[in-house]
Amino acid sequence: MKEFKRITVTAALPYANGPLHIGHLSGAYLPADIYVKYQRLRKRDIIFVCGSDEHGVAITIRAMKENLSPQQIVDKYHHLLKDTFQKMHIDFDIYYRTSSLLHHQTAQEFFKKFYDNHQLIEKETYQYFDTEKQIFLADRYINGTCPKCGYENAYGDQCEKCGTSLSPDELIRPKSALSNSVPIKLPTKHWYLPLNEYQAKITQYIDSHPEWKNNVLGQCRSWLNDGLQPRAITRDLDWGIPVPLKDATGKVLYVWFDAPIGYISATKALLPNDWQKYWQDPETKLIHFIGKDNIVFHCIIFPIMLMAHGDFILPDQVPANEFLNLEGNKISTSRNWAVWVHEYIHDFPDKIDVLRYVLTATLPENKDNDFTWKEFQQRNDSELADIYGNFVHRVTTLLHKYYDGHIPDNIDLQVIDIQALEDCKKAVQAMGNNIENFRFRDALAEMLKIARIGNKYLMDKEPWKTFKTNELQTQTTLYVAAQITACLALASQPFLPETYLKLKQILNLPDYDFQNFWSSNNTFEILPSHHQIDKPFILFEKIPDEIIEQQIQKLQQTPKSHVMLKPFKNNIAYEDFDKVDLRVGTITYAVKVPKADKLLQLTIHDGIKERTIVSGIAEHFQPEELLQKKVVFVANLEPRKLRGILSEGMLLTAEDSDGKLHLISPFGEPNNGSIVK
RNA sequence: GGCUGGGUAGCUCAGAUGGUUAGAGCGUUGGAUUCAUAAUCCAAAGGUCACGGGUUCGAUUCCCGUCCCCGCUACCA
Numbered sequence: 001m002k003e004f005k006r007i008t009v010t011a012a013l014p015y016a017n018g019p020l021h022i023g024h025l026s027g028a029y030l031p032a033d034i035y036v037k038y039q040r041l042r043k044r045d046i047i048f049v050c051g052s053d054e055h056g057v058a059i060t061i062r063a064m065k066e067n068l069s070p071q072q073i074v075d076k077y078h079h080l081l082k083d084t085f086q087k088m089h090i091d092f093d094i095y096y097r098t099s100s101l102l103h104h105q106t107a108q109e110f111f112k113k114f115y116d117n118h119q120l121i122e123k124e125t126y127q128y129f130d131t132e133k134q135i136f137l138a139d140r141y142i143n144g145t146c147p148k149c150g151y152e153n154a155y156g157d158q159c160e161k162c163g164t165s166l167s168p169d170e171l172i173r174p175k176s177a178l179s180n181s182v183p184i185k186l187p188t189k190h191w192y193l194p195l196n197e198y199q200a201k202i203t204q205y206i207d208s209h210p211e212w213k214n215n216v217l218g219q220c221r222s223w224l225n226d227g228l229q230p231r232a233i234t235r236d237l238d239w240g241i242p243v244p245l246k247d248a249t250g251k252v253l254y255v256w257f258d259a260p261i262g263y264i265s266a267t268k269a270l271l272p273n274d275w276q277k278y279w280q281d282p283e284t285k286l287i288h289f290i291g292k293d294n295i296v297f298h299c300i301i302f303p304i305m306l307m308a309h310g311d312f313i314l315p316d317q318v319p320a321n322e323f324l325n326l327e328g329n330k331i332s333t334s335r336n337w338a339v340w341v342h343e344y345i346h347d348f349p350d351k352i353d354v355l356r357y358v359l360t361a362t363l364p365e366n367k368d369n370d371f372t373w374k375e376f377q378q379r380n381d382s383e384l385a386d387i388y389g390n391f392v393h394r395v396t397t398l399l400h401k402y403y404d405g406h407i408p409d410n411i412d413l414q415v416i417d418i419q420a421l422e423d424c425k426k427a428v429q430a431m432g433n434n435i436e437n438f439r440f441r442d443a444l445a446e447m448l449k450i451a452r453i454g455n456k457y458l459m460d461k462e463p464w465k466t467f468k469t470n471e472l473q474t475q476t477t478l479y480v481a482a483q484i485t486a487c488l489a490l491a492s493q494p495f496l497p498e499t500y501l502k503l504k505q506i507l508n509l510p511d512y513d514f515q516n517f518w519s520s521n522n523t524f525e526i527l528p529s530h531h532q533i534d535k536p537f538i539l540f541e542k543i544p545d546e547i548i549e550q551q552i553q554k555l556q557q558t559p560k561s562h563v564m565l566k567p568f569k570n571n572i573a574y575e576d577f578d579k580v581d582l583r584v585g586t587i588t589y590a591v592k593v594p595k596a597d598k599l600l601q602l603t604i605h606d607g608i609k610e611r612t613i614v615s616g617i618a619e620h621f622q623p624e625e626l627l628q629k630k631v632v633f634v635a636n637l638e639p640r641k642l643r644g645i646l647s648e649g650m651l652l653t654a655e656d657s658d659g660k661l662h663l664i665s666p667f668g669e670p671n672n673g674s675i676v677k
Numbered sequence: 678g679g680c681u682g683g684g685u686a687g688c689u690c691a692g693a694u695g696g697u698u699a700g701a702g703c704g705u706u707g708g709a710u711u712c713a714u715a716a717u718c719c720a721a722a723g724g725u726c727a728c729g730g731g732u733u734c735g736a737u738u739c740c741c742g743u744c745c746c747c748g749c750u751a752c753c754a
Contacts, residue, residue, distance in 0.1 A: 217681095220681095367682070367746095393713055394717085540714085
């Protein structure tokens with residue numbers, strides 16, 4: 001394996017439109033932090049950069065919702081995120097932000113370099129502009145007549161009827177899907193990064209990393225097999241980084257383009273004079289910690305940007321985790337199904353390490369994993385309190401009881417004593433190997449194993465018995481037990497930073513540099529004979545059932561009390577409402593639409609005849625259970641083809657806060673065709 | 678529907694480039710022990726390794742097909 005001089009570690013930039021939840025921690029930040037803490041202890045030259053991702057449409061939408069400016073939104077969440085990371089002891093060397101001037105300059109330099117070297121495709125197109133909404137329309141938001149088959153409701157990018165790929169320009173009689181107004185054509189210029197030109201190089205690059213995780217390689221190959229396409233790197237928007245060209249007012253860099261450059265900007269801010277060697281020296285190892293949703297950006301698109309630029313090294317590892325579920329369901333911000341980290345910190349201010357421990361023990365390294373409060377309690381109680389905390393407590397108590405808190409002599413070392421120390425050493429080494437190979441769960445298990453070794457050792461040697469019969473052996477036993485405890489303390493540093501500090505106090509650990517603890521093969525002596533330790537105290541309290549119950553209840557109640565209801569729409573005239581013809585009908589036939597997950601094709605008797613309605617409810621209802629059900633539908637909606645089937649109307653449904661759909665049906669038995677108003 | 682990844686003990690997960698008795702932790706049961714936060718230690722029970730075919734002397738591991746779960750994507754008037 002290649003030896004590197006230094007390491008650059010990035011963790012995915014969190015999006016500054018909401019707080020952090022435990023899924024974020026377990027996806028990227030916690031494993032990254034453990035890795036970095038470990039490497040720092042090994043005295044490796046390493047930097048750890050991150051920051052808030054503050055651009056993009058979602059920010060502007062959030063701003064409108066909260067009635068604040070985009071800048072106010074990102075300020076608010078940037079500080080919350082930064083504070084949360086700090087309290088969880090995720091120790092970035094810098095936590096930066098993409099709204100900073102330096103980042104704007106860095107991203108613009110990237111663009112400018114591509115532009116000046118003619119690496120971008122420049123397309124001035126006349127794009128449709130909705131004068132009513134004052135916005136350029138994405139292809140999808142333009143409807144019109146298909147030039148091939150004459151179908152009247154083709155989209156700007158594709159005709160659903162004949163399946164042809166289209167561009168909006170080909171449409172006859174286009175109209176805006178947002179306002180139904182006729183859009184006018186305005187010239188707009190955009191720049192594209194021709195990803196396709198790098199297909200061969202990026203394929204070669206991916207192939208040169210067979211050591212990457214399966215999920216990462218799979219996603220990449222899937223993308224490469226489909227063939228890469230040029231990708232627009234600019235947008236018409238007013239929140240973002242201005243395109244650094246004269247004739248580009250009102251244009252910003254697309255957020256996917258600027259965000260990963262944020263890693264570089266952050267490094268520049270951290271090391272203004274020295275940043276290059278962390279990004280441009282081939283002897284630097286670049287590692288991106290991310291969640292599985294970010295794979296292609298970090299393995300294909302960003303590397304292409306770096307390749308295209310030419311001065312940069314490429315990522316050497318991209319350890320992407322799968323997702324963490326919560327109590328059996330997906331974590332969802334919109335449904336508020338999440339454990340918010342800042343709330344956890346508020347509820348459990350002295351249990352930061354417990355969350356770090358439990359999340360590390362259940363990292364979704366190879367497949368999705370589930371976080372439950374019960375497991376949280378159980379791991380705290382039986383692993384941290386019983387195995388880890390209690391071991392430390394019994395050793396320190398024995399030392400005080402028998403030797404007034406002094407480490408005794410070790411003049412009677414037997415095979416069993418040496419073996420225990422050797423086993424600890426092995427565990428430490430295995431821990432290091434696992435961390436180097438991004439296996440953090442296994443690494444954590446090795447750490448706990450040290451406490452297990454200690455517990456077993458005490459049981460085997462029974463110093464409470466030998467104290468009365470064999471003074472020399474008791475001394476040796478407690479000497480060895482003290483070393484094991486100190487070993488456990490040092491090994492805990494990457495995982496449990498607060499616990500380490502507590503142990504440091506209890507054991508009165510000197511400010512000695514323990515670097516050789518990680519590397520040497522010798523049996524170690526951390527606490528010399530006659531060393532004085534401090535009084536012990538409880539490291540991990542058990543968590544009572546009530547506390548766990550409270551958290552579970554809080555979780556189950558919040559979706560109902562905290563649902564973000566959409567604001568009500570503006571008032572409309574009665575005449576406008578009256579235009580909608582709502583009727584009662586009976587479902588007489590229902591079948592799944594082939595090759596579509598969400599669509600059901602329904603036949604509805606509307607009182608006069610039968611009509612076909614295609615509805616996106618397949619995930620919520622079985623076709624059979626709908627038969628003979630009375631429903632309410634919109635009878636005068638412009639017919640439209642969906643998946644090649646003409647849909648004449650629309651079923652009314654109510655979507656609850658869980659995203660579940662409920663059909664609207666009449667109370668009573670009105671006959672088909674009855675008017676609903 | 679297309680494309681990744683996954684489906685291994687009650688639970689959470691490892692693992693095998695195909696080969697004698699498939700592993701860990703938790704949980705359960707039995708025993709030992711008392712220095713310690715009723716903590717600890719030992720032992721046992723528990724698995725047709727999703728299902729059906731194929732290749733092979735031999736497959737849970739490779740190939741094909743089917744079913745199920747997460748994600749991306751298309752379709753949700």
